[in-house]
Amino acid sequence: MQVPAPFEYERAESVDHALQLLAQLGPEARILAGGYSLLPMMKLRLATPKWVVDIDPLAAELGYVEEDGDAIRIGAMTRHRDLLDSELLAERAPIFRDAEREIADPVVRNRGTIGGALCQADPSEDLSAVCTAVGAEIVIRSLDGERALHMEDFYVGPYRTAVADDEMVVEIRVPLHDRTSSAYEKVNRRVGDWAVAAAGAALTIEDGAIADAAVALVAVGSEVTSTAAREALIGRPPTEEVFEGAAAAGAAACTPISDQRGSAEYKRHAAGVLAARALSRAAERIATGVAW
Amino acid sequence: MVKVTVNVNGVDHTREVEPRTLLVHFLRDDLGLTGTHWGCDTSNCGACVVLMDGEPAKSCTVLAATAAGHEIRTVEGLEVDGVLDPIQRGFTEEHGLQCGFCTAGMMLTGRALLDSVDDPTSLTDEEIRDAISGQICRCTGYATIVRSIRWAAEHANAKEELPA
Numbered sequence: 001m002q003v004p005a006p007f008e009y010e011r012a013e014s015v016d017h018a019l020q021l022l023a024q025l026g027p028e029a030r031i032l033a034g035g036y037s038l039l040p041m042m043k044l045r046l047a048t049p050k051w052v053v054d055i056d057p058l059a060a061e062l063g064y065v066e067e068d069g070d071a072i073r074i075g076a077m078t079r080h081r082d083l084l085d086s087e088l089l090a091e092r093a094p095i096f097r098d099a100e101r102e103i104a105d106p107v108v109r110n111r112g113t114i115g116g117a118l119c120q121a122d123p124s125e126d127l128s129a130v131c132t133a134v135g136a137e138i139v140i141r142s143l144d145g146e147r148a149l150h151m152e153d154f155y156v157g158p159y160r161t162a163v164a165d166d167e168m169v170v171e172i173r174v175p176l177h178d179r180t181s182s183a184y185e186k187v188n189r190r191v192g193d194w195a196v197a198a199a200g201a202a203l204t205i206e207d208g209a210i211a212d213a214a215v216a217l218v219a220v221g222s223e224v225t226s227t228a229a230r231e232a233l234i235g236r237p238p239t240e241e242v243f244e245g246a247a248a249a250g251a252a253a254c255t256p257i258s259d260q261r262g263s264a265e266y267k268r269h270a271a272g273v274l275a276a277r278a279l280s281r282a283a284e285r286i287a288t289g290v291a292w
Numbered sequence: 293m294v295k296v297t298v299n300v301n302g303v304d305h306t307r308e309v310e311p312r313t314l315l316v317h318f319l320r321d322d323l324g325l326t327g328t329h330w331g332c333d334t335s336n337c338g339a340c341v342v343l344m345d346g347e348p349a350k351s352c353t354v355l356a357a358t359a360a361g362h363e364i365r366t367v368e369g370l371e372v373d374g375v376l377d378p379i380q381r382g383f384t385e386e387h388g389l390q391c392g393f394c395t396a397g398m399m400l401t402g403r404a405l406l407d408s409v410d411d412p413t414s415l416t417d418e419e420i421r422d423a424i425s426g427q428i429c430r431c432t433g434y435a436t437i438v439r440s441i442r443w444a445a446e447h448a449n450a451k452e453e454l455p456a
Contacts, residue, residue, distance in 0.1 A: 002333040009294050009311035009357050032358070036335060039314075039353050043333065052311065056358045105426025107341060107348045107401065191425055 004042035011054045015062065018055050018168060019143050025051045027165040032056070033077060033116035036108050041120075055168075062115070062170060065089060072174040076115025080104070083114060093134050093174050094285060095182035095200055099126040102184075105192040115169040123158045124194040126186065129216035131172060132225050133200035134182055139171040148173065151216075152224045177212070180204040183281035185274040186218070189261060195219045196261045197270040199247075201278035205238050205286050215246065215279070220271045221255035228253040229275060238283040240276075247275035296360045300325065301369030309356050316340040318356035319366060327367035327396050338427025341397030342366050348401045350426075367396035370403065378444040379403045388440030390431035397427050402441040412445035 010025070012018035022029055028050035032038055041047035055062075055077065062077035065086045072092060074083070083089060084100035103109060103126050117127045118138060131138070132151040139148045140163055154162050163169060186198035198218035204211045215229035216222070229250030236242045251272030256264045297306040298315075300323060307322045319325045319342070328351060331339030335353040342351045343365040351359075370377040379399045382388065389395040405423040406412040420438050429437060444450075 003314060003317070004312045007311055009355075011357070032355070035353055035355065035358065039355070040334060042312075052355075054355070054358055057361065105338075106423055107338060107350055107426035108335060110347045111344075111349055111354070 002043040004039065005045060005048050007042075007049055008051045009054065010051060011057060013057050015058060015141065015168070015170060016143075018053055018058065019141065019166070021051075021053045022168065023143055023166045025053070029053055029165070031119070031168055033119075034079065034111040034113040035116075036104070036112040037116050037120035037122070067092070067176075070176050072176060074114060074172040074174065076169045076171055077113050078115075080109035080112045080114070080117075081106070084109060089174075092176055093182055095130050095133055095184045095202065095282075098184035099130045099186070099200070102126065102186045102188065102195075102198075103192075108192075114172060118154070118172070119161055119163060119169055121155055121157075121159050121161045122194075123221075124219040126184070126195065126198060126200075126218065128155060129198065129200040129218045130182075130184060131174075132216035133184075133202040133214045134174050135202070135214060136175070137173040138169055139173060140167045141170045142167040146170075155224050177204055179206055179286055180212070181282045181285035183278040183285065185278045185281070187270050187274065194261070197256070197267045197274060199250075199271060199275035199278045201275060201282050203233075203238065203279060203282045203286065205283065208237060210234055210236055210238055210242070213246075213279075215250050215275050217250055217254050217271045217275060219256070219261075220251075220267050221257065222250070222253070222271070226250035226253060226275075233279075238286075240280060243279040243283070244276045247272045247279065250275050294357055296357050298356060298359045298364055299362070300364045301366060302363075307356075311355065311357055313356040315342070315351035315354040315356050315359045315364070318359070319351065319364075322356075325366050325368050329393055329396055331393070336428070337394075338397045338401075338424075339394055341400050341427060343400050343404055346404060346407060348397075348404050348426075365400065367399060370399060377403065378447050378450040379406065379441065381447065381450045382440040382442070382444035383437075386436050386439040386443050388433070388437045390433050394427055394429045394431075398424060398429070398437050398441075401427060402437075402444060405441065406445055406448070412448060415442070415445055417442070 030049035062075040064075040089096040137148040182202035200216040213233035215226045232246035256267035329339040331337040340351040
């Protein structure tokens with residue numbers, strides 16, 4: 001029987017209450033959001049917090065997807081299911097729906113949250129790559145105030161983020177730009193499984209040339225954003241040749257490992273193919289004005 | 293220990309439990325509601341699915357303490373006053389189970405799916421298959437499970453009293 005090691009339980013009734021608990025309890029406390037990352041880690045004793053601060057009561061306060069001027073604001077407790085169903089995201093940042101269709105299964109998506117997924121910082125996790133590709137800012141709050149980090153600064157390493165012991169993620173801000181779209185492509189061994197490899201891409205095309213671009217490769221030991229892929233895209237025309245060249249450059253720069261999901265060689269190949277497909281779909285969406 | 297009050301099938305149950313108690317064990321061991329099955333422990337198999345506020349959740353990955361404040365519905369809550377739910381009738385009519393291990397979770401997800409749409413008869417097989425895609429039937433009886441849920445969709449008012 002898999003159950004977590006013993007811990008003390010606190011239930012936060014508001015964001016401020018959660019922040020007070022974190023400040024008071026110190027580094028031995030962990031936030032429990034949807035539970036579908038932390039509880040499995042606790043069952044395996046990969047996480048053994050002394051205190052669990054349950055923020056389930058904050059699901060309404062931190063559960064929203066809203067357009068706000070030149071950004072979409074997503075509450076940290078927004079569940080995967082609501083990201084999948086959001087017409088706003090499907091229209092303005094379609095990479096979210098692409099990815100959510102492939103994340104776990106419908107029952108898990110009913111509970112898992114975007115904030116929980118990002119804080120888990122699993123190198124195979126899909127939403128981290130999605131947020132990277134679209135240049136999202138992760139809003140982190142403590143009793144002292146707020147700060148916002150891009151994924152390059154938020155993600156410190158596997159299972160490690162820049163979120164301090166007395167802080168929590170409260171919101172994800174996705175900037176909106178004209179002539180911009182995005183896409184996500186993933187290969188997994190079976191429905192709902194972690195990625196063997198995956199790629200998220202976002203493109204801005206102005207006057208027939210790529211004005212901005214980001215490629216995030218998943219589960220292949222890549223940088224958070226692929227510098228090589230970006231350099232091969234900026235200023236060039238949005239053609240299949242350019243996409244394939246950039247994807248190949250990104251794949252060449254990553255460092256996958258061989259494991260039960262596949263050989264390093266296969267993962268590198270898949271990452272390149274998926275990155276090219278994601279770039280191509282993003283460009284097609286911009287050209288047709290149809291999100292998907 | 294932490295004192296939790298969980299509403300299960302319309303009744304509040306208060307117990308003192310360890311904070312680490314998972315909802316599946318709270319239901320089975322503390323409340324004796326063994327209709328909810330305990331399967332893989334890893335939120336993969338879906339045998340432990342219950343409804344939380346009407347939506348399917350894997351109860352092996354929910355703390356009992358978290359469930360406090362939510363309405364939980366288990367397979368025991370499908371039959372009301374001796375009358376089977378149409379989803380239970382469907383699994384009978386269309387032979388939706390073999391070993392029965394996944395059945396409770398499958399029926400609850402089916403119930404939630406039917407409740408989530410205005411016209412259940414409009415549900416496609418693809419939508420039904422997607423809804424149950426987080427749950428495993430190791431007898432591989434998916435075709436009959438889909439037919440069972442469809443039967444319930446088409447017989448929303450089917451009532452059958454349990455034999456006395």
